[in-house]
Amino acid sequence: MIGLGRFCDCMKVRYRPTNLKMTISGQVREFITSNFYVPHPQALADTASLLEAGVIDSTGVLEIITFLESRFGLKVNDDEVVPDNLDSIERIAEFVARKKAGSGGV
Amino acid sequence: MTPSLVHQFVRHSAEQTPLATALIEPGREISYADLNGLCNRVANLLLTKGVHRGDRVVLALKNCIELVACYFGTMKAGAVAVPLPPGPRSDRFAHVVEDCSPTVCIVDTPTAEEQAAALCGAPVVLVHRNRNGSSGNGKHADPETRPDPVQRPQIQSHSDLRDALESVSDTEPDVRMIGSDLAAIIYTSGSTGAPRGVMLSHLNIVANTESVVTYLRLSHADRVMCVLPFYYVYGLSLLHTHMRVGASVVIDNRLAFPNAVLQAMTEYCVTGLAGVPSTFALLLHRSSLMAMSFPHLRYVTQAGGPMPPARIREWLEKGPPAPLYVMYGATEASARLTYLEPRELSAHMGSIGKPIPNVEVIVLKEDGQQAGPGEVGELVARGSNISRGYWNNPEDTRASFGPFGFRTGDLGYADADGFLYVVGRRNDMLKVGAHRVSAKEIEDVLSEHPAFHEVAVVGAPHDILGEAPVAFVVLREGQGLDTEEVGEFCRRRLPSHKLPVGVILRSEIPKNCVGKFDKGALRQAAREVIRTSHRVARTRTRHPSDRMNGPETTSNSP
Numbered sequence: 210m211i212g213l214g215r216f217c218d219c220m221k222v223r224y225r226p227t228n229l230k231m232t233i234s235g236q237v238r239e240f241i242t243s244n245f246y247v248p249h250p251q252a253l254a255d256t257a258s259l260l261e262a263g264v265i266d267s268t269g270v271l272e273i274i275t276f277l278e279s280r281f282g283l284k285v286n287d288d289e290v291v292p293d294n295l296d297s298i299e300r301i302a303e304f305v306a307r308k309k310a311g312s313g314g315v
Numbered sequence: 316m317t318p319s320l321v322h323q324f325v326r327h328s329a330e331q332t333p334l335a336t337a338l339i340e341p342g343r344e345i346s347y348a349d350l351n352g353l354c355n356r357v358a359n360l361l362l363t364k365g366v367h368r369g370d371r372v373v374l375a376l377k378n379c380i381e382l383v384a385c386y387f388g389t390m391k392a393g394a395v396a397v398p399l400p401p402g403p404r405s406d407r408f409a410h411v412v413e414d415c416s417p418t419v420c421i422v423d424t425p426t427a428e429e430q431a432a433a434l435c436g437a438p439v440v441l442v443h444r445n446r447n448g449s450s451g452n453g454k455h456a457d458p459e460t461r462p463d464p465v466q467r468p469q470i471q472s473h474s475d476l477r478d479a480l481e482s483v484s485d486t487e488p489d490v491r492m493i494g495s496d497l498a499a500i501i502y503t504s505g506s507t508g509a510p511r512g513v514m515l516s517h518l519n520i521v522a523n524t525e526s527v528v529t530y531l532r533l534s535h536a537d538r539v540m541c542v543l544p545f546y547y548v549y550g551l552s553l554l555h556t557h558m559r560v561g562a563s564v565v566i567d568n569r570l571a572f573p574n575a576v577l578q579a580m581t582e583y584c585v586t587g588l589a590g591v592p593s594t595f596a597l598l599l600h601r602s603s604l605m606a607m608s609f610p611h612l613r614y615v616t617q618a619g620g621p622m623p624p625a626r627i628r629e630w631l632e633k634g635p636p637a638p639l640y641v642m643y644g645a646t647e648a649s650a651r652l653t654y655l656e657p658r659e660l661s662a663h664m665g666s667i668g669k670p671i672p673n674v675e676v677i678v679l680k681e682d683g684q685q686a687g688p689g690e691v692g693e694l695v696a697r698g699s700n701i702s703r704g705y706w707n708n709p710e711d712t713r714a715s716f717g718p719f720g721f722r723t724g725d726l727g728y729a730d731a732d733g734f735l736y737v738v739g740r741r742n743d744m745l746k747v748g749a750h751r752v753s754a755k756e757i758e759d760v761l762s763e764h765p766a767f768h769e770v771a772v773v774g775a776p777h778d779i780l781g782e783a784p785v786a787f788v789v790l791r792e793g794q795g796l797d798t799e800e801v802g803e804f805c806r807r808r809l810p811s812h813k814l815p816v817g818v819i820l821r822s823e824i825p826k827n828c829v830g831k832f833d834k835g836a837l838r839q840a841a842r843e844v845i846r847t848s849h850r851v852a853r854t855r856t857r858h859p860s861d862r863m864n865g866p867e868t869t870s871n872s873p
Contacts, residue, residue, distance in 0.1 A: 243799075246806045248429055260571055261445065263402040263425055266811055267571040267597055268779065288603045292572050 233281075234302035240276050241298065245269060255299040260292070270295060277301070283308045320517045321498045321555065322390035324524070325351050326487070328561035332535060337558065338380050339538075339565045339583055345380050347561065352485035353380075357388025359483040361419060364439045368393035368490065370418040371500065373437070375401040375408065375426045378545050378566045381443050381476065383554065385421050386499075386545065390517070393490040394418070395497045397512070398546040401426045406810055407510045409433035411502050414707055415512060421476060440473035494518035500706050501548050503646045504744070504753045512706035513548075513646045522699035523649035524555045526672045530654055531587075531614055531640065535561035538611075539587035540580050542570040542594060547749060549618050552650035553589050570594065573602035584611040588637075591619030591749035595630055596779045609635045618642040618651070619749035620781055621737055624664045631660075643667035643737065646751075647721050649700040652676055653735055666734040667727075674698035678729055679719055688731045693741055694723045743834060745774035746782050750812045754834075757784055757815065760808045764801065766794040771824050771832040775841040777816065785841040786815040787824050796820070819844055 231239065234255060242250040245264050259265045265273065273295060274285045283305065294304040318327045325347065328337065333348035345353070361372060372389040374396055376382040382398075389396040397415050399408060401423050412420065412433045420437040427434065427442045434440050498520055500512040527533075539557050541564050543550035557564045565583050569575040577598070580588065590598070595617065598604050612635045617627075622641070630639060638657035644650045653676060655668030670676045675697045678686040686692040697720035704712030715722050724744065727737040745752045754772040761770040769789040777783035790796060805814050819841065825833040 244802075260569060265571060267573075267593070268811065270571040271601070271779070287601055288574060288606075290572055290601060291574050292569060295572070 232302070233305050234298055236280065237301045237305070238298050240280075241265075241273070244272065244276075253298075255302075256297050258292075258296050259298075260296055273301065277305060281305050281309065318559065319494050319521060320390065320492055320496075321520045321524075322354065322387040324555060324558040325354055325387050328535075328558060332561045335535060335561055336563045338383055339563060340380060341567065341569075341579060343380065350380070350384060353384040353480070354388040354391055355485045355487050356480045356483050357385050358391035358488045358490070359486075360441075360479055361389065361392040361394060362488060362490075363483060364419055366392050366394050366418050368492065369497065370394045371397050371415045373397045373399055373412060373415070373417040373420040373422070374546075375399040375420070375422040375430075376443055377401055377423060378541065378550070378568055379443075380566070382545055383564075385476075386554075387558075390492075390498055391488055391490065393492055393496070396499045397502070398499070398551070399502065400544065400546050400810070402429070406808065406813070407502060410510060411512070412437060414510075415500060427473065434473075441476040441479060442473050443476040492517070494521065499551070501546070501551070501646050503548075504751050504756060509756070511708050511711055513702050514704060514706050515649050515702055519649045519700050519702060520555055522673060523552070523651055523671075524559050526674065526700070527552060527556045527651055528559055529672055531556070531616070533557065533560045533562060533587075537562035537586045537613070538565060538583060539563070539589060540565050540567060540576065540583075540585045541589065542567055542576055543589060543591070543619075543749070548646040548650045549589070549591070549644070549749065552644075557587075570597065573597045573604075577602055577604060577607055580609055580612070581607060585609070586611050586613040587616070588612060588614075588635075589616045589618075592617070592622040592626065592781045593748040593779050595622060595626060595634075596781075599626070599629055599633060600779075605633050609637070612637040614638055614640060616640045616642055618644055620746035621665075621667075622781070627660070627664065641666070641668060643735075645696075645721070645723055647702045647715070647723075648674070648696060648698070649702070651700070652694075652696050652698075652723075655734075659734070663730075663734045666730075666736050668735065669733055670696075670698075670735075674700060675720070676735060677719065678727060678735075679722075686728060689728055691726055691728045691738060694725045694727050694735065694737070695719045696721045696723060745772075745784055747774070747777075747784065747812045748780045752784065752813055754784070757786065757809065757813050760813075761786055761788070761805070761815075763808075764804055766790055766796060768792075768794075769824055771834070771837055772815065773834050773837045773841055775816070775838070775845055780812075783816045784813065785845070786818045787821050787837055787840075788818050789821055789824055817844075 247253050247264055277283055278285060295301055318324050329347040329351035334346050336344050337347045337350040338345050372394045374382060374385050386396050397417060399411055402425050408430045417437055419439040420434055421441045423443050494517045496517055497514055498517045499515045502510040502512050504510055533556055539553055541553050545551055545554060554564060565579060565585055567576050567579050615637050640657055641655040642651060643653045651671050652674055653668045653670050655663060655666055677695050678692040679695045680686050680692040701721045704716050724741045725737045726739045726741055727735055729735050743754045745754060757772045758770045761767060767788050768791045771787045772784050774782040775785040801818060825836045827833045
């Protein structure tokens, strides 16, 4: 079976291999623009709300969490699943950086 | 005087409790007096734009105060509200605009940008900008990198909603209407694939609202958390019932972040919570629900498809102690048909309860006879809340609205005590989250893929959504498959709730004796493959850039 990049529990998320030399922000951007419908990827600002822009919904957030956990070796706790940590490319990148530094989410 | 027209809910509450809070958004709220004034402005604006009694007004905005004002304001102008999902991925937008030929479309910025081709045919387009004035892609998007506007269709002319509302009066317009006039058309998936517009009169909605208010014992002291969109009849029902009694509706579009919603529930002392099965799955499994308390919560309602008894028990065990009302309905019923009294829940787990006040539900066998206790048949409903049919669609109307009432398409039975149970669907529909989805509409889209010879879609169990689409595909001879390309193909054509969670390659699709897909066998096969993929996922990781050629060996077993 081919998972189409929606649900993380029972299907493998389909994402393009990320360039390990890219910044965290670049990798997150690549994942989002490759796996969600973004009509004009170049116009999606790092600071734009992914929810407000209609890029993600509740299952989309779960996909992003699965990506972050597998790509960066993190564990995203339920209480960290808040807009301040995950609602824009910039916020996600900052969240990942904080987690990797061991200081946790917001 | 008791309201007999839907928009009178707001005016009535504005007269009774003008300063009471009608709507709350995070960081913003509006009183009934101000909301009524805003509705009047919308109505007066529409009248100046040439809207007449019975004209359609399309509303494609995310839940917000302005959407509510436009919804009731449309009715105050004597017109018919047609709420639609906003945004670039609304696959039904163009069809609906063509089908209902609106006089005015009120849309948000992303919809105006991405649905411009469909909007070109509308005489008047009003655009509601987000509060921060941004486009959907964010206020900091670099104008240098914005796509060249000349490359896309442009709406002939449009006005800014907020500016336009400033220029009109907030006094109540004098438009004579009666209860049998249409109040709204709600588009829903038909079994043939094309969306169809359910016509709801003022009488339909008012009757259903009064019934729901009665059994939920709603009052002006209530404050409901609304995470359900207003283009969906359950979301609209929350709006109708709480506006009717002068209660408050807390609008929160952040269910993707369940903790943010729970936080808002405590902050605003919410007394009511309404959800579909996927709402409860998210709250139970992806939030800090159990670490929080909700001392003001008085009732919880669940509708939008069957919630498995195991999930209901889990909610009763781990969720707040407020009573849970399991409910059942249909868009064609203005929302609600039955409910289960919370005190009966444990004794009748899995039941959808009994008909609400002023509604009758019978179980009809295929031979047209009424079924006895325990006998399975189709649930058929009658009542003042039942729609008169589908807009522009006499064929489907005849098929669904018969001499015994509205045929729900749900198969079920009543036990000896009259408690109703749903056991399946008469037609080929899926219930994904709260969305009713036709398998055929997904099959039609996937069939456009040049590599696909044959496509069959069925529903498979899903942890969060309850049910999700899975596609069985036979490739054309000599064709391989690029999984990323298929993903992109689907994402560009289908909204997220219609995206198949997986594609299963087969050398042939099983068919019944008349050559139709054997959907029963396919559902069983899908369940089997998903169970297997759970095991596989734990033991190996397929490289993301794998390309598949021909039928996949692991999915050829039945």
